[in-house]
Amino acid sequence: MRPSRNMLALVLVLAAVTVTLVMLEPGQTTVLALPWVGLLALALVDLMLTIPPRGLSAAVDVANRGFTGQSLPLALTVTGKRLPATLEWRLTHGAGLGTDPGPPAALPPGAQPKLYIPLSLRDRGVHAITHLALRYPSRFGLFEMLPGWPLDLSVTAYPDISPILSGAIQAQMLPLTDGARASKLRGEGSEFHQLRDYIAGMDPRSIDWKRSARVNRLISRETRVERNHQIILCLDTGHLMGERLGLLTKLDHAMHAALALTWAGGLAGDNVGFYSFGPRPHAFLPPRPGRAAFGHIQGACTTLPQDVDETNHTLGLTVLNSKLKRRSLVVVFSDFVDSTSAELLVENLAVMQRQHLVLYVTLRDPAITALMRPAHAGLDEVAEAVAAARILQERQAVLDRLNRLGILCLDTAPDRLGPDLISRYIEIKAKEML
Amino acid sequence: MRNLPLFIVVVLILARLGGVFLLGGTGADRRLDASVIGFDALEPWLEAQGLNVERSNPRIRPNIEDLSMRLLPLYDTDLESAATKPADARAAFYASDLRDLSREDIEGRLYDMDALVILPKWVAGTAVSNVAHESALIPQANLHRLTRQLRLGGLKLRRHGARFLTFDSEFGRIALFQAQLFDPASIPDICTPDLVLPEGVLMVSCTFPDSELVTMVLSDPDLMNNHGLTVADNAAVLVGLIRTWVGAETTADHPRLYLDLSGENLAQWYDYEDEAQDYERSGEDLARFFQPPFTALWAMLLIVLGVAFWRGALRFGPLTPPADDTPEQSKSAAIASNARLLRIAGHDGRMAAEYVQASLHDLAIATFGRAAGLGPAGQARLMAHLARRDAPATHSLQALVGRLTDPALALPPAELRRSLETFRSLLEKLTHA
Incomplete structure (x- = not known):
């Protein structure tokens, strides 16, 4: 229990009244004490009526x-x-x-x-x-x-796996696994799927002549999109990934998207590995097939530390490159401030891109985008919009440079990161870019 | 030394301030004191003879009790009227009011301590011309008026022509040119002759009825001024006279002669007894603070403090954690400082053009994608797209964009603000219609 603001205000008012009375009537002790006695009585009654x-x-x-x-x-x-x-x-x-x-x-x-x-x-x-x-x-x-x-x-x-539990990832992967898109893509992949009778209208190049001769009728060879590809999720844990976008840090947003992609990769039959690096490289989880990888990666993510120092891209990506023996899809979740600080990142991604397919994922800050569209076009707001636009332009210049080097880029808002990453993965699978 | 010029300037300023402080007085005063009818030589001469002299300084107010005698040369022949500015050069030459004094001021000085009043003799022009011509003598009528105003009654002066009047006194030979002496017959009762020459009285000692102080009056300033000190044995006679007046015993501090060359009375009385206070306190003084009516005030203060501390001592909920420096803060700080620099640069027109281009570029990419929305082609496509929605508004937008991005057209700040607001509202209308 403590006095409220009302009590404090009342005491101050009574103090002012007392000072005035002391100046006007110095000898009137009773008059001086009367308001204070009244306040004391009121306080006692208040306490008696209040729930203790x-x-x-x-x-x-x-x-x-x-x-x-x-x-x-x-x-x-x-x-x-x-x-x-x-x-x-x-x-x-x-x-x-x-x-x-x-x-x-x-x-x-x-x-x-x-x-x-x-x-x-x-x-x-x-x-x-x-x-x-x-x-x-x-x-x-x-x-x-x-x-x-x-x-x-x-x-x-x-780490948030609610999109996986809710089936959202599975629903998004349906077109690739069992849906219309998969049937459309049959025959366009390079991995053997099945033999079926040739029907007029099918591509004559799909006829398997040896088997047709054996059964004495035209048999067509149907292929599908390749499976058992290797996906490496590579998370930057440096201090730039500690920036909060909304409630979560960029690292947490990236982690949630990585887990969603792990699940999607399992559904698509690919092997998924996990790697993280900050100022120093962290543990590397080698690619595992399907859902077996998910538990390991989820456990690694749960205890993954947030580094407070600057990321060493050269060391981190060189170590990863040395561990990969097979062409893989390397999904790098990282961030940069400006074109100068991104130089080492670009160089090392370019080296990695010679052997692997690299997808560079970065998060767009909605606050900066909002600054570009001020609600009131005063000169100060316009100056902030121009400053924000310059930052975004510089950022886009780095992404354009990565694109020209053949590195895939995904720059998206935090709330769209998971679905956009899965879409890009489906696209990569569909186009057989691996 | 790198700071030598600054050092020199500081030294010069300090020297100037010191000079002003030590020399005191105005330029005219200093010129008068240094002239043949001035008294600059008196102080060093008396000091050299072992007498203690303090010269008046407008920035120092000595204590009267420390002083023994006032040496007061007068340069004013009318104490009851203020000096007027001479009308022409001739009037300035013959002016006899060189240092304006009032009667009250003079009387105040005479009632402070024993004094030697030196009557004037020469007009102002003498100080400049250095010629002791007969015509440069102050008219006697003026001097008679002065003696009346000094309450010396009918004390009259007599001149003794353009020659040196000499007299052998016990201290040496006195020589005075155009000697100006008191008429022995006109000496009032309150005065007694002090230095009597055959031709007249050079100095009288007066005691006013309402005072015990002695006021000596010297009829001829040439006994003591810069010119007169160098003539015959005047200087030695003066020292002998002063020693006679102040007594034979001299120490470092006594007698202390006060050479009063100032236009105002600078010497003051210090009543140290009045200023002295009894700082001894007893316990009763402190106890009075805790007696009525102070007890009511103390009690009230305790109540207020008690309630305030009671409230402050109990916190509701946990401590608020301090705000850490985070990357998002550094980014927003970078944007804010960049924006500030843009504003400081003062190129609002170019900044507005960049804003317009960036907005359209952003909108074109958001509408058509990165491939189709880039560059001028993307912007043209955006305008065509918007025109299909609202042709008049798009036309206005295009015209506004042209004005805002035209480098040759420098819009005034108020119009720039209006145009930017119009651009924003038009774009919003077209995209959200």
Whole structure:
């Protein structure tokens, strides 16, 4: 319990009145004491009519795991003989969690009303919730009651695989695996699929003459898009990837897209490997087929650290290049600030591109794009728009240069990264670029 | 030395300030004191003879109690009227009011300490011409008026012609040119002759009825001024006279003669007793702060502080974490500083043109894709696309783009702002219609 702002204001007003009375009537002690006695009496009555903090109890319930970038509902149950009409709450928790305490919330009716507090998971890892504090005003608003309870809760945040669990990835991959697009692409791949009777209208070059001679009728050889390709997901964990776009860092956005691509690669029958590098290279998970790779990569992502130093692209990509013996699709998730700092990145990607198909993935900052379209065209806003446009132009110049070197580029917004990456993967598969 | 010029300038400034402080007075005053009728030579001469002399300085106000005698040369023959600016050069030459003084001021000085008043003799032109011609003597009528204003009654002066009047005193020979002496018959009762010559009285000592101080009046300034000190034994006689007046015993501080060449009375009384305060405090003084009505104020202060500290001591919720430096902050700071530089550069027209081009380029790529939306072709295609939606608005937009991107057309800032706002609203209308 502590005095409220109203109480403080009242005391200050009474103090001013007292000073005035002392100046006007120095000897009138009774007159001086009267307002203070009145305030004391009012405070005592207020305290008697207010629900005491010890008359309340609170319970908190929350799921112990969740995906980064998403919110978990934290259920706060308040019980007591009498309950305040409104209350405010504060949670003491780790830096990887986020709460948004708003204005005083009205308690829903009932004996054990529940408040649902959205708890956003900002970083991967285990985060503790250690204390709950409540605040409600006294009856006349002269005091603030501050009950609090220690908590021993922990929430583990994992990389987000909700698109996989929801089937969104599978739905997006359907055209490649079983859908119309796959049937269309039959015959256009290089991997043998099946033999079937030749029908007039089919490409005569598809006739398998040896087998046709053996069965004495025309047999056509049908091919399909190749499988068992090697995909290497390569994550930059340097300090630039620590920039937050929305709730999550660029590294977390990249990780979620990488996991989605891992699942998509498994569905498409490709082998997926994982590699990360910052100032120094991290562990390399060799390509594994299908879903076997997913568990390993998910485990690696869960504990992947965020480096605070600058990325060494030369060391990281050279080590990766030395580990790859077979032509692979190397998906590099990285970032750069300007054309100068991107020089080493471009050089090393160009080296890698000689043996492998490189897809360079970077995230566009929606805040900079928004700056380019100011709501009000004042000269200061226009100056900011021009500065933002110059940054984007320089960024585009680097991407154009990578394109000219034969490196595929994907520059997209964070919320579109997963679907766009899968689409580009399907396109690469369809065009047999590997 | 790299800072030598600066050092020289500082030294010169300090020297100038020091000179102003030490020399004091105005240029005219200094010229008068250095002239033949001035008294610049008096101070070094008396100092050389072992007498302690303090010369008046407009920036120093000595304590009267430290001074023994005031040497007061007068250059004003009318104490009751202010000096007027001479009308022409002739009037300036014959002016007898060289340092304007008021009667009250003079009386104040005479009532401070013993004084030697030196009556004037020569007009202003003498100081410049250095010629002691008869015509340069101040008219006697003026001097009579002056003695009246000094409350010396009918004390009259007599001149003794253009010759040296000599007299052998006990200290040496006195020689005065165009001697100006008091008429012994006109000496008032309050005065007694002090230095009597056969032709008249050179100096009288007066005691005013309402004062115990002695005021000596010297009839002829040529005994003491720059010119007169060099004549005969005048200088030795003067020293002998002063030693007679102030007593034989002299120390480093006493007697202290005050050569008063200032237009105002600079010597002041210091009543140290009035300024002295008893700083001894007792416990009762402190206890008074805790007696009524102060007790009410203290109690009120304690209540206010108590409530404020009570509120401040209990925090609701966790500490707010400090904002860390993050990459996104550095990026926004870089954009803000770049934008600031663009504004400071002062090329708002070119900046607006770049903004227009970037907006259209961005819109063209967003509409047609990167391949088809790039360059002027992409922009032309965008305009054609927009024209199909709203031809008049597109036409206005094209005209506006032409004006904003024309390097030869420098739009005034207000019009530039209006045009940019129109461009933005037109583009919004066309793309979101």
